[in-house]
Structures are given as structure tokens and as C-alpha cells.
Amino acid sequence: xxxxxxxxxxxxxxxxxxxxxxxxxxxxxxxxxxxxxxxxxxxxxxxxxxxxxxxxxxxxxxxxxxxxxxxxxxxxxxxxxxxxxxxxxxxxxxxxxxxxxxxxxxxxxxxxxxxxxxxxxxxxxxxxx
Amino acid sequence: xxxxxxxxxxxxxxxxxxxxxxxxxxxxxxxxxxxxxxxxxxxxxxxxxxxxxxxxxxxxxxxxxxxxxxxxxxxxxxxxxxxxxxxxxxxxxxxxxxxxxxxxxxxxxxxxxxxxxxxxxxxxxxxxx
DNA sequence: GCGTTAGTGATAATCGTTTTCATGTTACTC
DNA sequence: GAGTAACATGAAAACGATTATCACTAACGC
Numbered sequence: 376x377x378x379x380x381x382x383x384x385x386x387x388x389x390x391x392x393x394x395x396x397x398x399x400x401x402x403x404x405x406x407x408x409x410x411x412x413x414x415x416x417x418x419x420x421x422x423x424x425x426x427x428x429x430x431x432x433x434x435x436x437x438x439x440x441x442x443x444x445x446x447x448x449x450x451x452x453x454x455x456x457x458x459x460x461x462x463x464x465x466x467x468x469x470x471x472x473x474x475x476x477x478x479x480x481x482x483x484x485x486x487x488x489x490x491x492x493x494x495x496x497x498x499x500x501x502x503x504x
Numbered sequence: 505x506x507x508x509x510x511x512x513x514x515x516x517x518x519x520x521x522x523x524x525x526x527x528x529x530x531x532x533x534x535x536x537x538x539x540x541x542x543x544x545x546x547x548x549x550x551x552x553x554x555x556x557x558x559x560x561x562x563x564x565x566x567x568x569x570x571x572x573x574x575x576x577x578x579x580x581x582x583x584x585x586x587x588x589x590x591x592x593x594x595x596x597x598x599x600x601x602x603x604x605x606x607x608x609x610x611x612x613x614x615x616x617x618x619x620x621x622x623x624x625x626x627x628x629x630x631x632x633x
Numbered sequence: 634g635c636g637t638t639a640g641t642g643a644t645a646a647t648c649g650t651t652t653t654c655a656t657g658t659t660a661c662t663c
Numbered sequence: 664g665a666g667t668a669a670c671a672t673g674a675a676a677a678c679g680a681t682t683a684t685c686a687c688t689a690a691c692g693c
Contacts, residue, residue: 382659382660383658385671403648417672417673418650419674423651442571442573444571458610458611471606487587487627488628489627491625491626491627492623493624494621494623495621496610496619498620500614500616510690511690512641530680531680544642545642546642547681548641548681551680552682572679573680
């Protein structure tokens with residue numbers, strides 16, 4: 376997966392910006408933050424690099440309810456899900472082995488192969504309510 | 505929920521078009537189908553009515569991987585999930601009581617209130633593989 | 634029928650994202 | 664170091680789904 380990528384200033388800045396945040400953020404948000412932080416970078420470059428990083432499994436992406444894609448550096452390279460606060464965006468990583476097994480079994484039961492699933496949990500965290 | 509809606513030819517045609525399909529379809533797809541079927545209807549009207557129907561709980565909407573929203577008339581008015589074929593779009597409704605309970609408990613455990621979740625399963629059905 | 638009011642639809646506007654393409658950088662070789 | 668091929672960048676334009684606008688039409692209650 377980890378196709379070889381050249382190391383550029385922009386890519387490094389992006390990775391750093393991702394590393395310091397625990398929230399899921401949109402490409403536009405990240406772009407603005409980088410600009411504000413004094414790292415001039417093109418919007419297209421942000422999009423491209425985020426896609427690369429996602430393809431290489433170095434960041435997670437989720438699609439918000441409004442259709443926007445949000446990104447976040449995730450600890451484990453393993454498959455996992457998220458519990459995201461709708462207020463502040465605070466995110467807790469989850470593993471759900473039962474769900475994994477359940478969806479597998481379910482696919483098989485209906486003759487489906489190559490089964491994947493998406494599962495995201497949202498709520499209002501203690502601080503925000 | 506079911507805000508009172510006036511009955512118009514366009515709304516009726518839309519509901520009928522939805523009723524005859526088992527697949528999730530995009531607003532654009534449905535619009536094209538209606539046009540082809542000889543039911544002139546504006547694209548904006550399709551969008552508006554689909555949103556109304558979704559708000560009234562008469563159709564389900566899911567967001568595809570490319571960000572497009574797809575609609576489908578669903579049998580039960582109850583909360584449920586879907587197993588969707590990535591090839592032909594054939595859809596099977598699922599209930600997952602374990603997942604419901606799991607996400608509830610999880611939210612509580614982390615101090616989250618008003619917990620919701622999205623869960624969609626995709627795969628390749630027997631016919632398509 | 635009549636008036637009120639929601640619904641319609643062609644079109645323009647929005648907005649996130651992708652593409653284009655000329656230019657700048659990187660990694661590699663000699 | 665200099666040369667260079669391939670990749671990366673970024674400003675601007677293109678794209679595509681969706682939403683807003685607004686003049687016009689049709690439902691509904693009387």
C-alpha cells in the first residue's frame with residue numbers, strides 16, 4: 376500500500392498538522408489552519424496529500440452528515456470505528472469484534488462476498504451537554 | 505413528523521417510482537427515470553420531495569461512498585440497516601439489536617448522551633460475483 | 634368560484650472536490 | 664555539484680451534487 380511518496384515541505388507540514396489534532400477535520404479546515412500557521416500550501420495539495428495518506432492507511436477518513444469528508448491521524452493501523460462528539464468533535468477509537476464477526480457471517484448467509492462495513496457512532500460528550 | 509403535504513401529480517409519480525424499485529437510487533437517477541417514463545418533473549422538485557419523504561420517515565437515505573445520497577422506499581418504519589450489493593445495488597434490510605445495545609452501552613460508558621449510529625454493510629452478491 | 638398558501642420548475646448560485654497545466658522540487662546518476 | 668526524468672505543487676478552471684430564487688401554478692378550505 377504505502378506507495379513511495381516524495382518528501383516535500385507541504386507533505387511534512389500536513390502530517391504534522393494532522394498529528395497534533397485529535398479531532399476529525401475537513402480538508403478546508405486543515406488548509407486554513409496550515410495557512411494561519413504560516414505554512415503556505417495550496418488547497419489542491421492538501422486534498423491530494425490527504426487522499427494519499429488515506430490510501431496509505433496513515434489517516435482515517437469519515438464522511439460527515441453534510442457529505443464533507445473529514446480526516447484524522449489514527450493511532451492503530453487496524454480497522455476500527457469511532458465515537459465522535461457532535462459538539463466538539465472529540466473522538467474515541469473503538470474496536471467492535473462482535474460487529475466484525477456479525478457482518479462477516481451476515482454476508483456469507485446471503486451469499487455476499489467481499490463484505491465491508493462502515494460504522495460510526497455519534498453523540499454528545501459529557502463536557503458538551 | 506408526517507407534516508401535512510399536498511398531493512400533487514409529481515409527488516404521486518415520485519412515490520410510485522420509489523415503490524417499484526428495490527435499489528437505492530440517487531435523486532438524479534430517479535429524476536431521469538421519471539422523465540423517461542413520461543412524467544415530466546423538475547429536478548428541484550425531486551430533491552424537495554425526497555427530502556420531505558425522508559423527513560417523514562417514508563424513505564430511507566444513505567450516502568454512497570462517492571458522497572451522493574441515495575433513496576429507497578423501505579418496508580418498516582423502524583430503525584434498521586442495509587446490506588447492499590456494490591454491483592447491482594440489490595438491498596437487504598437488516599436489524600441488528602446487538603449493535604443497538606452495544607452502541608447505547610458504549611455511549612453511556614464514555615459519558616455520551618443522545619447516541620446515534622450509522623451502519624451500512626456492502627458486498628458483492630452471488631449473482632454479481 | 635375565490636383566496637390563501639404550498640408546490641413547481643427553469644435557472645442561477647453554492648460548495649466541496651477534482652482536474653488542468655505550467656512551473657518548481659526531489660531523488661538519482663554520473 | 665550538475666544534469667535530468669519523474670513526481671509534486673498551486674492557481675485557476677471545471678465538475679457535480681445539491682440548494683436557493685422567484686415567478687408561476689395548482690390544492691385545499693371556504
